[in-house]
Amino acid sequence: MKLRTRICKKSSIKSVETSPDAGSNNTQSSQNYPLSCVDWSSNEEIYFVSDDHQIYKWSDVSRDSVEVAKLPDDFIPTDLHWLLLGGRSSGGGKGSDTLLISSNDGRFIILNKSARVERSISAHTAAISSGRWSPDAAGLLTAGEDGVIKIWSRSGMLRSTVIQSDESIRCARWSPNSTSIVFCQGGHISIKPLAANSKLIRWRAHDGLVLSLSWSQQSNIIASGGEDFRFKIWDAQGANLYTSSAEEYAITSVAFNPEKDFLLIGTFNMLKLCHSTGWTYNSARFTAPSVGSFYTLAWSADGTQVACGSSTGQLIVAYAIEEQLISRNLKATSTSRKSIALKDIATGTQDVLDFPQRVINMALGYGHLVVATTHQIHIYNEKYINTPIIIDGRNDVRVIEVGKKYFMVLDAASIWVYTYTGRLHLNPRYPGSQAQLPLLNWRSLSLGLDVLAIRDNSDTTVLHLFDLMPGASRQYEPHSLRAKQQLSEIAACRAGTADDQFVAFIDGNRELYICETRNLSTERISNNQDEIYKIGTQLTDIKWASETNILVGVHDACYSIWYCPGEGASDPTIIALTTITLDTAEFCKHVAIDSFEDAVITFRCAGALLPLNVNIHCEVLHRSLLEGQWQQALKICRLGQHASLWATLAAVATRKHQLQLSEEAYSAALQIDKVSYLQHLKTLTPSSAEQMAENSLMLGRMLEAETILMHNRKYIEAVALNLRMHNWKRALEIAQKHEKEQLTDVNILQKVLDERRRYLKALQRDEWEAVYLAYSTQDDKDDLND
Incomplete structure (x- = not known):
């Protein structure tokens, strides 16, 4: 990866005394003003302004700059930011864009795209160091050298003053979700959540002054550059994730790419393109001619180009290649x-x-x-x-x-799923999807074999699942999963069959969960009983294999491979047998998964690619199971003679009702309790409702087992099933509802009450459940009458 740059001709800012043309290259008799106000109005146009009070527009099409408007002589700009209402990628709708410019006398002005001043407001008693629109376009912030941060509406009405201090604020930025503000004072960085009664997070960041800040829209991390010649990366709680080695000069500007994991660093006569974790792709040096320090960096909305303003007044446009x-x-x-x-x-x-x-x-x-x-x-x-x-x-x-069958595209208008023949397969929509579209990124989406998973940005605990099977009922009515914590990363499996589809996700506590995407019935949705299983902790990154349902995840100091994460998720014993955890001591920090093709996992660490193989027997076993070659799978397990192979075969065979194979596999894996249970299953009538229910129960699908019995009018068996699971409320509910529908002489209601009494007697406790207390009271009355 390299950074290719060009100094835009006809773009230097000239002194107003000589009044040269903005397109002139004659700099001998004029003084260049520092260029500290640069931003993109679209993906092809850059607006910039300096101390000569003139607003210029540079076009990527014409490669020329023209004067757009002239500011008042007493208005010296300090910051410039465009509000793009049409979405950060679309460049804004026609006539809907608004420009914010702040000055060194405490004022800021709001202009429309025709450069007409909409509002001019005196906001601070000292120079405004930062003026920024919020990512949700609901308002703007201004931070000044008077130590005050204020939030304003889009029309310029004051909403609140969030920070009041005696120390000047050099830079301030919004969080990606517009709920917090990060700012720097001296060598300290602070994060102020906007929620009521929230506490300020403050830490010492640099030995010298903190000169610049950037908050990533992709990874929710913060970059800072300081006078100590270093740039650093922090998480949203202020923990240090990366500290660079000392550069030759102070770090004057930092900027995260809005669409990719890039971080651009600006210092004296040098631009450095880095990964968001800190390691460097490439550096571009400027020695002839010298451009000075880079005061401002602004990525275009599509993330392909960056505009840089230098201390010598030159505008430099760069883009990444290779x-x-x-x-x-x-x-x-x-x-x-x-x-x-x-x-x-x-x-x-x-x-x-x-x-x-x-x-x-x-x-x-x-x-x-x-x-x-x-x-x-x-x-x-x-x-x-x-x-x-x-x-x-x-x-x-x-x-x-x-993906294997389709590819997914997120553009300025919507989300699209196409086949490789160019045919539109699905245009998924869910409540609030259009409003959330500008905030979606690659971390919010995951395309699987037959499912598209989308994280809801308005409620990050909700995951929308779209079925991609032709004619599927959920193509336009997605099923929504709700996790206990906010989701930070999602991954839908990319292989398997239509009946073996899973989605894995990491939540805010860095815990890994997995859920099946099939059999998501209306009853389960209404009762919020989606079977979500926890299979790992302290995860930072996950990825499914391209051809098999094998999952790999990275921890802080190790990585884990789950050879049977889907079928074995409901059984902690199977997960333990089929999970391999290996140390990454030979790796550097910040290990990420670059790809997982076939049986080769490629890790990326400090820019280096590190390929590693998974157990080839497990990979071949999965392929055999995918094709239904059970005898071939059995031969592979006998050849490999490893517990993870037998446990994988056992879990998949049980799911596919191959009881004979399951029994042999569990026996080889030394799971004696499961062998005994399978022998009990074999005593039941083959393919009967009782056997199917018991098989579902063994897979951990309690609701599915009960549904099978209820649909076959096996009410006594359904009650007994719930009693075995100590699901007392559900057992009583079924008994009350179907007491008169039994064809036998067994009183199922009385059976439930008798079991409850024996249970309480064993515990030596009195009844505490409200639904059972009514029957206890009635029995007491009957005893008194007798």
Whole structure:
């Protein structure tokens, strides 16, 4: 990955005394003002202003700058920020964009796109260091050298004063969800949540002054640059995640990419492109001509370009090239803004793909390369590189994710799921989806084999699941899962069959859960009884294998491989037998999963790629089970003779009602209790309701077992099932409802009451359940009458 830059000609800010043309390159008799106010009004236009009071617009199409308006002579700008109401990727709707400019005399002005001043407000008693629109476009903040931070409405009405101190504030930024503000004072950084009665988080960040801040919209982490020549990365609680080595000069600006895991660092005569975890991709130095320190960095909304303002008044536009994607035998490398080199590593052949428009996103996988330009999507099949399928009308694509059958696209308008033939398969929508669209990112979406998972941004504990099977009822009415904590990462499995689909997610406590996506009945939804199982703790990253239902996850100092996370989730014993945890002491910090293709896991650590193999026997076993080759799977387990193999086979065979295989596998895995239970199952009538219910119960599906018995009018068995599970309320409810529907002489209500009495007698306790107290009172009355 490299950073390619160009100094935009005809863009230097000149002294107003000589009044040269804005397009002049003659700098000998004029003084260049520092350029500290730069921002993108769209993906092709940059607005900038300096101490000469003139607002300029530079176009990526014409490669020229023109004067847009002139500010009052007593208004010296300190910050500039565009509000894009049409979404941060769309460049805003026509006539809906608003420009915020703050000054060093405590004022800020709000202008429309035609540069007419809508409001001019005196906000602070000293210079305003930061003026920023909130990400949700509901208001703006101003932070000043008078130590005050204020929040204003979009029309410029004061809402609240959140910070009042005696120490000047140099920089302030919004959190991605607009619920907190981070700001710096001296060498300290503070986070102020806007919720009522919330406490301020403050810590010492740098040895010198903190000069710049940026809050990532992708990872919810904070970057800071200081006079101590270092940049640092923090989490939202102030814990240090990364500290750079000392640079030659102070770090004057930092900026996270809005769409990718990039962090751009600006210092004297140098730009450095880093990963969001801190390690460096590439550095671009400017020595001839010298550009000075970079005061401001502004990424375009699509994340492909960045505008940089320097202390010598020069505007520099940069974009990342040589971004590489690798999948099996294919490697795609962006060689310029409009070309990609696709190489077949196995044969050594290479094709250069040229595009008429700027490439803004791409994805590679399952033998296909999907490339998004500013207005089109190009679909390349590795076997037919010269004849791509082109989809028109998809503007500013922000996320592309490829799957085995489909690929998913998130653009400025909506979410789209296409087949590789270019046919639109699904345009999913859920309540509030249009309002949340600008806040969605690649961490909020996951495309599986036959399911699309979307995290709800208005309530981050909710996960929407769209069924991608043709004709599925949930294509437009998704099922919604609700977790106990907010979700930080989601992953839908990419392989398996239509009946074996799972979604895994990491919550705010870094705990890993898994849930089945099939059999999500209306009854389970209404009772909020989705079977979500916890299978891991302290996870930072997860990824499913491309061809099998094997899951890998990274912890702080180790990584784990779950060979049977789906079928074994309900049984902690099976999870323990099929989970392998290995140390990462030989790795560096901040290990991430780059890919999981076939049986090879590729970790990325400090920029290096580290490939590792999973147990090949388990990988081949999963493929055999996927094809229903039970005898072949049995041979693999006998050959490998490992507990994880037998436990995987046992869990899958039990799920598929292969009881004979399950018994042998559990026996080989030394699970004697399960062998005894399976022998009991074999005594029941094959394929009867009782056997199916007992099999579901063994898989941990209590509700499914009860439903099978109830649908077959086995009410006594359903009551007995709940009594065995000590589900007393449900047992009494079934007995009361179906007491008169029994064909036998057994009084199921009396049976429940008798079991409850024996249970209380064993515990030596009095009745405490309200539903049973009524019957206890009635029995006491009957005894008195007798």
